[in-house]
Amino acid sequence: MTRGRFIVFEGGEGTGKSTQAALLAQRLGATLTHEPGGTELGAHLREVLLSERTRRLDDRAEALLMAADRAQHVAEVIEPALRSGRHVVCDRYIGSSVAYQGYGRLLDPDMVRAISGWAAGGLWPDLTILLTVPEEVARARIGPARDRIEAAGDDFHRRVLDGFLEQAAEEPDTWVVLDGSGTPEEVAEEVADVVADALGLEVGGA
Numbered sequence: 001m002t003r004g005r006f007i008v009f010e011g012g013e014g015t016g017k018s019t020q021a022a023l024l025a026q027r028l029g030a031t032l033t034h035e036p037g038g039t040e041l042g043a044h045l046r047e048v049l050l051s052e053r054t055r056r057l058d059d060r061a062e063a064l065l066m067a068a069d070r071a072q073h074v075a076e077v078i079e080p081a082l083r084s085g086r087h088v089v090c091d092r093y094i095g096s097s098v099a100y101q102g103y104g105r106l107l108d109p110d111m112v113r114a115i116s117g118w119a120a121g122g123l124w125p126d127l128t129i130l131l132t133v134p135e136e137v138a139r140a141r142i143g144p145a146r147d148r149i150e151a152a153g154d155d156f157h158r159r160v161l162d163g164f165l166e167q168a169a170e171e172p173d174t175w176v177v178l179d180g181s182g183t184p185e186e187v188a189e190e191v192a193d194v195v196a197d198a199l200g201l202e203v204g205g206a
């Protein structure tokens with residue numbers, strides 16, 4: 001049984017990554033999943049992590065809960081699918097923890113990466129697609145903040161974007177940056193080209 005390939009979408013809110021993850025999964029016949037909250041335990045953790053009621057969540061506690069969510073998700077969903085030969089498309093993964101908790105919350109990004117890597121049992125994506133859009137496009141798409149992390153402020157979100165771009169620059173073999181400002185169909189075509197080029201996978205029609 002050939003192992004499936006693991007493709008991750010990263011980016012800030014309003015970049016269209018959830019739409020693109022869903023479109024790609026459909027075209028590849030892949031398992032579609034997301035973080036935080038891709039398992040039953042994860043749904044509980046997601047509630048704690050994003051609820052406006054969790055005002056006093058310590059930054060390190062936030063990082064560890066994201067890692068706990070990931071550990072369960074890899075063990076229960078991602079790894080079994082890959083092992084059974086299915087491709088997996090995941091909306092956010094370790095790159096989000098490095099960007100949000102490492103750069104955004106000003107924790108040590110290398111430490112966050114190490115903790116997440118350990119939580120994930122050393123499973124790294126075959127390909128990460130980072131979608132970016134100009135700040136004003138993202139703002140127009142998302143409207144008012146919908147959760148605790150979205151409400152963290154413009155400086156926080158600028159650091160997050162820097163964190164994503166630095167990761168992409170550091171790992172050019174596995175990260176690709178795409179402009180997400182086009183229509184969903186236009187961006188999906190670019191995504192399909194990137195996946196075909198990088199992984200040699202045949203991406204079916206939309």
Ligand code: TYD
Pocket residue numbers: 012013014018035036050066091092093094096097098100101149150
């Ligand atoms: P998500 O469900 O992808 O929401 P959105 O559609 O707004 O992108 O993610 C929820 C929030 O969790 C988002 O603000 C990013 C944040 N997050 C982290 O801070 N660290 C992480 O490791 C992950 C996976 C997400």
